[in-house]
Amino acid sequence: MKKHPVLVNSALIAVPLAAMAISIFFGKYQATPRDILSILISRLWPEVGRSPSPMLEVALLHVRLPRVLLAMLVGMSLSISGASYQGLFRNPLVSSHILGVASGASFGAAIAILYSAPPIVVQLSAFCFGLLAVGIALAISSLYRTSSTLTLVLVGMITTAFFSSLVSYLTYTADANLKLPAIVFWLMGSLSAASLKNLEFAIVPMAVGITALLAIRWRINVLSMGEDEAKALGINTGRLRFMIVLCCTLITSASVCVSGVIGWIGLIIPHFARMIVGPDHKALLPACLSIGGVYLLLVDNLARTLTNAEIPLGILTGIIGAPVFAYLLTRGERWS
Numbered sequence: 001m002k003k004h005p006v007l008v009n010s011a012l013i014a015v016p017l018a019a020m021a022i023s024i025f026f027g028k029y030q031a032t033p034r035d036i037l038s039i040l041i042s043r044l045w046p047e048v049g050r051s052p053s054p055m056l057e058v059a060l061l062h063v064r065l066p067r068v069l070l071a072m073l074v075g076m077s078l079s080i081s082g083a084s085y086q087g088l089f090r091n092p093l094v095s096s097h098i099l100g101v102a103s104g105a106s107f108g109a110a111i112a113i114l115y116s117a118p119p120i121v122v123q124l125s126a127f128c129f130g131l132l133a134v135g136i137a138l139a140i141s142s143l144y145r146t147s148s149t150l151t152l153v154l155v156g157m158i159t160t161a162f163f164s165s166l167v168s169y170l171t172y173t174a175d176a177n178l179k180l181p182a183i184v185f186w187l188m189g190s191l192s193a194a195s196l197k198n199l200e201f202a203i204v205p206m207a208v209g210i211t212a213l214l215a216i217r218w219r220i221n222v223l224s225m226g227e228d229e230a231k232a233l234g235i236n237t238g239r240l241r242f243m244i245v246l247c248c249t250l251i252t253s254a255s256v257c258v259s260g261v262i263g264w265i266g267l268i269i270p271h272f273a274r275m276i277v278g279p280d281h282k283a284l285l286p287a288c289l290s291i292g293g294v295y296l297l298l299v300d301n302l303a304r305t306l307t308n309a310e311i312p313l314g315i316l317t318g319i320i321g322a323p324v325f326a327y328l329l330t331r332g333e334r335w336s
Contacts, residue, residue, distance in 0.1 A: 008277060012290040016072065019294045023068045026301045029059045036060065067194035070202070071300045072293035074191070074259045075269075077206050077251040079292025080285050082266025083273065084213055087220040087281055088244050089149045096252045096266030099152070099245065100159030104133020105256040107163045110170040110183050119193065122186075123201055123257040130253030133159050134245065149227075149241070188312030189260035191300055202254040209251035213285060216243065220281040262313050264321025265292055271328050 081096035108129025
């Protein structure tokens, strides 16, 4: 596929659009293409058409469409963050949660749930604590004489373990009948609460972070060759590393605060994208956006339709991601 870039690029654009169009039909309220077209026309040109069902219109525009868009955005954000971190740390085993953003966001959400905060406060608390966790990791790493990426990874592990312990303490002390189920369900990851407000809350930090990463993706190529080579080419590695971490933290925190903890996407999607377009980050990051968005959208469709009760996304991504990653290891994929 690498020999046909036009075909690959066309597929990376067409497949997400097709997946979004198909996903609109998934839900408890059955809708035909004619119904959806009538609803869209009635909203755009009220004098021309009329909605076939007010209830279906509400389900489509205020529940189903925001959920589809949010699934795409979360998948895109986690995958491009994982690919950027893999390039920064020159390690294919790194994911978007490497610096403790997920555990920090989980702690923030758990605190808000414990005190019966409204959903918007839960999201805001998760977002802020996700940023705080990475800020603590950066602050601790700056105390060491060496500013290597290995030090940053180790500090990220420390931060993750610390906030994970705090989350465990909150779940241990939470009311078993009221608070504990809500905290556990949030930690499993889900888009069941997707709405226009959630979409508005997350889209700005996601758009800013993704745009910035796309703008500097050629510099990630230089950084992935090693710090000495990057410095020889005139790159300020410290500033570039901070910018990548900031952008990845911004979009990952925004993702986690609206969807909970969804694992494996930032780990395995960059591998698939690398198999299709190669290791060049100028093509890799856009490919991750396309593949990651489609992947999470399809998983969310499965979560809604496999059983009567919705399955948390974190469970499905783990069930799918673990054997897929094992398969990638058996292929002996080489990091280049």
